[in-house]
Amino acid sequence: MSPPALLLTSLSLGLMVLAAGAYALLYGIGRLKNSRALLIAAACAYGLLALDAAVLVQAAPLGQAWKLLIAASALAYLRIPPLTWWYLQRTHRDEGAHT
Amino acid sequence: MSRSKALAVKYLAAAVLFFGVMTLAGLLSATYYINPDFLFGYLHFSTAKILHIDTMIIWLLMGFMGAVYWFLPDEFGCEPAGIAAAEILFWVFVAAVLVVAAIFLFVQWGPAIESTLWLFQQGRKYVEAPRWAAIGIAAVMLVFAWNVIGTALKAHRITGLMAVMSVNMVPLVLLYLIALPKIDNMAVDLYWWWWLVHLWVEATWEILISCIMALTIMRLLGTSRRIVEGWLYIEISLVLGTGILGLGHHYFWIGTPDYWLGIGGFFSALEPLPLLGMVVHAVYDAGVHRMRTTNRPAFYWTLAEAFGNFLGGGVFGFMITLPQLNLFAHGTQWTVSHGHFAFWGAYACGVLSVCYIALQEQRRLATVDGPGWIWAFVLLNGGLVGMVGSLLIAGMAQAFFERAIGGSTLDAFIAGQENPWFRLGIYSRFGFGLMFAAGYLTLAWNLLAVGRQQSAAVARAVPAE
Numbered sequence: 001m002s003p004p005a006l007l008l009t010s011l012s013l014g015l016m017v018l019a020a021g022a023y024a025l026l027y028g029i030g031r032l033k034n035s036r037a038l039l040i041a042a043a044c045a046y047g048l049l050a051l052d053a054a055v056l057v058q059a060a061p062l063g064q065a066w067k068l069l070i071a072a073s074a075l076a077y078l079r080i081p082p083l084t085w086w087y088l089q090r091t092h093r094d095e096g097a098h099t
Numbered sequence: 100m101s102r103s104k105a106l107a108v109k110y111l112a113a114a115v116l117f118f119g120v121m122t123l124a125g126l127l128s129a130t131y132y133i134n135p136d137f138l139f140g141y142l143h144f145s146t147a148k149i150l151h152i153d154t155m156i157i158w159l160l161m162g163f164m165g166a167v168y169w170f171l172p173d174e175f176g177c178e179p180a181g182i183a184a185a186e187i188l189f190w191v192f193v194a195a196v197l198v199v200a201a202i203f204l205f206v207q208w209g210p211a212i213e214s215t216l217w218l219f220q221q222g223r224k225y226v227e228a229p230r231w232a233a234i235g236i237a238a239v240m241l242v243f244a245w246n247v248i249g250t251a252l253k254a255h256r257i258t259g260l261m262a263v264m265s266v267n268m269v270p271l272v273l274l275y276l277i278a279l280p281k282i283d284n285m286a287v288d289l290y291w292w293w294w295l296v297h298l299w300v301e302a303t304w305e306i307l308i309s310c311i312m313a314l315t316i317m318r319l320l321g322t323s324r325r326i327v328e329g330w331l332y333i334e335i336s337l338v339l340g341t342g343i344l345g346l347g348h349h350y351f352w353i354g355t356p357d358y359w360l361g362i363g364g365f366f367s368a369l370e371p372l373p374l375l376g377m378v379v380h381a382v383y384d385a386g387v388h389r390m391r392t393t394n395r396p397a398f399y400w401t402l403a404e405a406f407g408n409f410l411g412g413g414v415f416g417f418m419i420t421l422p423q424l425n426l427f428a429h430g431t432q433w434t435v436s437h438g439h440f441a442f443w444g445a446y447a448c449g450v451l452s453v454c455y456i457a458l459q460e461q462r463r464l465a466t467v468d469g470p471g472w473i474w475a476f477v478l479l480n481g482g483l484v485g486m487v488g489s490l491l492i493a494g495m496a497q498a499f500f501e502r503a504i505g506g507s508t509l510d511a512f513i514a515g516q517e518n519p520w521f522r523l524g525i526y527s528r529f530g531f532g533l534m535f536a537a538g539y540l541t542l543a544w545n546l547l548a549v550g551r552q553q554s555a556a557v558a559r560a561v562p563a564e
Contacts, residue, residue, distance in 0.1 A: 003503035006427050007495060014418040021409055024375050028358045028382030029477055062423060065361075075496055084379040087333075091326045092387070 001061050008059045016070070019049035020077040026036055027081040042081075050074055100461065103179050103402070106186055108461060111454050113193055115543060117158035118447075120200070122539045124150035125239035129532045132525045145204055149220075149227050152205075155442065156225055157196055162450030163304070163314040164243055166311045169457050171250060174261050174314075181242055188239045195235045199228050204443045216281060217381030223288070226278040226528055233278045240275055244268035259328040260310055263335065267306040274299050275357040286354030293349040300442075306335055308449050312404065315452055319398050330380060333359045337373035341366050349420050352429060360422040367420040371413035381405035394459050396472035396545075400452035403480060407444020413438050415487065417494030427502040432524065433494025440487040454546060478538025485531030493524025 004090070022045040030038030053074035057067045100107075127147040130137050135144075171179050179185065202219055209215030220227045228236065232456020249267045251257045257265070277295040282288035313327045347363020392398040414436040419428040428434060459467045497515045515521060534542055 001427075001503070003499050006424065006503050007499060010418045010424050010428070010495075013421070013424070014414050017414045017417045018410075019262055020371070020375055020379055021414065024378045025382060028379045029386070032382065032386035053479060062421065066364070066421060066423070069365060073368060074373070080375045081379050084376045085383065088326075088330075088383045091329055092117065092339060095323050095326055 007062050010061070012056050012060065013070075016049055016052045016056070016074070019045050019052060020080075023049060024081045025071070026041065031085055043051065046078060049077060101178055102182050102186065103168045103172045104457070104461070106182070106189060107165045107168035108457060109189055110161050110168060111450075111457055111564060113189075114158045114162035114165055114450060115126060115454065115546060117161065117196070119152045119539055121151055121154035121158055122536050123162065124148075124154060124471070124527075126532050126536055127151075128531045129525075142204070143207070146207055147557040148364065149203055149281045150200060152225055153227060154196075154200075159304075159442070159446045159450060161192075162446075163302060163307050163311065166314075166450065166453040167243070167247065167307075167456070170311070170314045171247065174258060175250050175254040175256070177250065177254055179246040180253045181245050182241050185246050186428050191235060192239050195232045199232045203227070205475070213281075221278070221281075223292055223445060223492070224276070224429035226292075228278070229412055230279060233275075233299065237272070237275055237279075240272045244272050255384045258324065259315055260324070260331060263306060263331065264310045267303055267310070268296070271303045271307070272502035274303060289353040290355060293346060293353075297349055298343070301345060304446065305338045305342060308446055309334055309338070312401065312449055315397065315401055315449070315456060316384065318456055319392050319401065320384055320518050321437060334373055334377065337376070341369040341373065344369050348420050348422075348425065364420065364422050368417065370420075371409070371417055374409040374413040377405045377557065386465045393465065394455055394467045396467055396476065396549075397455035397459070399472075399476055400455065401449045403476070404444060404448035404452065407440065407448050407480075409444070411437065411440025411442070411444040411487070412448055417490070428494065431494040431497040431502070432490045432521075433498055436487045436494055439483065439490065443483050458546060458549065466547060469545075469549060471541065475538050475542035475545050478534055478541055480538075481539050482531045482533075482535025486528050487530035489524045489526075489531055491524070493521045493528065495523065 001055050023042050026038050026042035026045055029035070030042050053070055056062070060067070060070075062070075123146050127138075128144060129361050131144040131147065147309050157218070168179070206219050208222075209219040215229075217230045220229050221233070226233065247261070247268050249263055250266055269413065274295050280291075283290065309331055313331045316322050317324060317327055322422075344362055344366040349360045350359035350363055350368040374487070385398075385402060390398070419425050419437060421434055455467055455472070458464075496518045500518050500521075501511045501515030505514060
C-alpha cells in the first residue's frame with residue numbers, strides 16, 4: 001500500500017462510519033420532529049456514505065473480500081436506524097398498551 | 100442510607116480521586132514528549148505511563164463497582180450478601196492501590212528473578228501490579244461477584260438485568276486470573292494477555308456498563324424495565340457477537356497464525372454496527388422525554404456515553420482495524436488516539452453519570468443543575484476531543500513518514516519523532532490535556548459543592564429522621 005493510499009483509505013473508512021452516525025442522528029431527529037428536511041438531510045448523509053463506500057470498493061488497495069465486507073456494511077448501515085426506530089416504537093407502544 | 104449505598108459512595112469517591120491521579124500521570128506522560136529530559140533520573144516516562152494506564156483501569160473498575168453497589172439494594176430490596184466483607188475489602192483495595200503506586204514511584208523495578216514478580220511488578224502492560232496485589236484484586240472481584248450473585252440467591256428473586264449482570268461476574272473474575280501466571284514465550288504470553296485486556300474491556304466491561312446504563316436510564320427517564328431489558332439483550336448479543344472474535348485485531352502482529360488477520364478484521368469491521376443502534380436509541384430516549392429530567396448532568400453524561408462510544412470505538416476504531424491499515428498504524432499515537440476516545444466514550448462518561456445520580460439521592464436534591472457541571476462537561480469533553488484529534492494527527496504522521504515511507508527503520512523512527520506534524524500533534528495534545536485537567540478540577544469541585552446549600556436547607560426544614 002502506498003503512503004498516500006494508506007491515509008486516503010483510512011480516512012475514507014472513518015468517513016464511512018462518521019456518515020453512518022450522521023445518518024442515524026438526522027434520521028432519529030427527523031422522525032422525532034416529523035421533519036421532512038431532516039429526513040432528506042439523513043438521506044444525503046447516507047448518500048455520502050454510499051458514495052464513500054463505492055469509492056473504497058472501486059479504488060482502495062484492498063482485497064476483494066474486504067471490499068465485499070465494506071459493501072455489505074454500507075447496506076447494513078442503511079437498515080439499522082429504521083429497524084432500531086421501529087423496534088423502539090413498538091416496545092414503547094406495547095408498554096403503553098400494558099399500562 | 101443502606102450500607103451498600105454508603106459503600107457505593109466510597110467507591111465512587113475513590114474512583115473520582117483516582118481519575119485525578121490518572122489525569123495528572125497523563126499530563127506527566129505528555130510532558131516527556133515535549134521535553135524528554137523532564138525529571139531525568141527521578142521518574143521515568145515508563146513509570147508515569149504505567150501510573151496513567153493502571154489508574155485508568157482502577158478508577159473505572161471502582162466506578163463500576165460503586166455503580167453496582169448503588170443500584171443493588173434497589174434491585175433486590177435488601178442489603179447485598181457479604182456486604183461486611185465488601186466494606187473491609189474496599190479499604191484493602193484502596194490501600195493496595197496506594198502501596199503499588201508507591202512501589203512504582205519509588206522502587207520501580209527489581210532484579211530479573213521470581214521475587215520481583217511477587218513484590219515489585221510483573222511488567223505486563225495494564226496489569227503491572229505485583230502478584231500480591233493481583234491476588235488481592237482477584238479477591239476483591241470474587242467478593243464483588245458474590246455480592247451480586249449471593250444477593251440474588253438471598254432475595255429469592257432476580258430481574259433480567261440482574262441475571263445478565265450475575266452471569267457476567269463469572270468471566271469478570273476468571274479472566275482476571277490471566278494476570279497471574281508467568282509465561283516465558285512472549286507470543287504465548289501476549290495471546291493470553293489479550294484475553295484479559297480485550298475480553299475484559301470489550302466483553303465483560305461492555306456488559307457491565309450496559310447493565311449500569313440500563314439502570315441509569317430507568318432511574319433518569321423512568322423508562323420501563325421491560326423496554327430497557329429488551330434493548331439490553333439485543334445490544335449485548337450484538338456487542339458480544341462482534342466483540343469476542345474482534346479480539347483477533349490484537350492478534351495481527353504477535354506471532355499468531357495468519358487466519359487471525361481475516362477473523363480479526365472481519366469481526367472488528369462489524370463492531371460499529373451495534374454502536375449505531377445506540378445512537379438511534381439515545382436520540383429516541385432524549386426526544387421522547389423532551390430532554391426533561393431532574394438530573395441534567397447525569398442525563399448529558401449518558402448522552403455523551405452513547406455518542407463518545409460511537410465516535411471513539413466506531414469511527415476511530417474502523418480507521419485502523421483492517422489488517423492492511425493496522426500494519427502501519429498499530430503501536431503509533433493513532434492507536435493511542437482511538438484508545439483514549441473509546442475508553443472515554445464507552446466507560447468514563449457512564450461512571451460520571453452514575454456519580455451524579457448517587458449524589459442526587461445522597462443529598463436529597465429535587466434537581467441537579469447549575470453552571471458548574473456544564474463547565475466541567477465542556478472542558479472535559481472539549482479537552483478529550485482536542486487530545487484525540489491531536490494524537491490522530493501525530494499518529495498519522497508516524498504511520499505515514501515512519502512506517503509507510505521510512506519502512507520502520509530506526510532512522511525512520513527518529514525522523515518520524517522529529518516530523519513537524521508529529522510535533523504539532525504532541526504539543527497540541529499537551530495543551531488540550533491542560534484543558535482536560537481543568538475540566539477534572541471543575542468536575543471534582545462541582546461534585547463536592549453541588550446541592551450542598553440546597554440539601555442544607557432541606558435538612559433545616561426537615562429534622563433528621
